[in-house]
Amino acid sequence: MADPAALVGAISDQRAEHGIPHSVSCCVLGVSEAWFYKWRRRPTGPTTREVRRARLEERITYLFRRSGDTYGSPRITLDLWAEGWKVSVNTVAEVMADLGLQGRKPPRRRRSLTWQGKRQAARDLVGRRFDAVAPNVLWVGDMTEIDTGEGKLYLATVIDLFSRRLLGYAMGVNHDAALVAASLKMAVTTRGGTVDGVIFHRLNLVSTAVRPTTSCVTGWAWCSPWDASGRHWTTPPRSRSTR
Known part of the structure; x- marks a missing residue:
């Protein structure tokens, strides 16, 4: 037409x-x-609704730019209400969509899989001094989450701070004590099963001394000792290790 x-x-x-x-x-x-x-x-000029819409678009664009392109429709609606505008969040969201304005979403908070617990942690035997003078003096360990095509996989490692050698590791689908025990068991076996007095430290400053026939893992709110043969000793579950 x-x-x-x-x-x-x-x-x-x-x-x-x-x-x-x-x-x-x-x-x-x-x-x-x-x-x-x-x-x-039909009126020759713009209607009252069209004039209001144009003013609303102007204010929304101004508030959005003033925020550094971070505000979404809820926050901009609050600012408009403070200025005396009578407008709904849905209307603001519709206008922003038409103008191609999209607020920046806050970063998703990572859910932690570890917790301190109510029991007192083992005494820190390292004091942030991470220089070992000889092998089997200070070991460190940590847990890493790995995303795979089939789901999450967890890797537990044990490293000797003197040589920076990877002594033990274990991988599994569960972030649990058994995985950490397997990595520390491998480390003890790598060093011949005799690691008298070595300190095992995790990044949260929780450490314990490892003795010839027992090895305690801390930082994960549990302790599971064993000897060089891998035979587990009877230990109360979820207990913190001590020297």
Whole structure:
């Protein structure tokens, strides 16, 4: 269809200049009389709603830029309410979508899989001094989460701080005590099963001394001793290790 304003003007001109009825002109031009009269009565300038919409878009754009392109529709709506605007969050979200404005989402908080617990942790035997003067003096360990195509996988490691050698490791689908025990068991076996007095330290500054026939793991709120043969000793579950 041609420009509606031009069609309305042409139909009106035919009536004024040649006396042709509006109905005839509308029929020739393929438009209805109802459409013609509707457009004829339409205001020439923008409507009140269009003016308000334009002002709203201007304020939303200003508030969004002022926030460093970070505010979303809820926060901008609060600012608009403070200025006296009567507008809903849904309307603000619709306007922002039309303008291509998208607030920056806050970073997702990582859910921790470890906790301190109510029991007192073992005494720190390292004091942030991570220089070992000989092998089997200070070991450190940690747990790492690995994303794979089949799901999450966890890796527990034990490193000797003197040589920086990886002494033991274990991988599994569960972030639990058994995985840590397996990595520390491998480390003890790597050093021949005799590691009298070596300190095992985790990054949360919890450490314990490892004795010839027992090895305690701390920092994960449990202790599981064994000897070089891998035979587990009877130990109360979820107890903190001590020297």
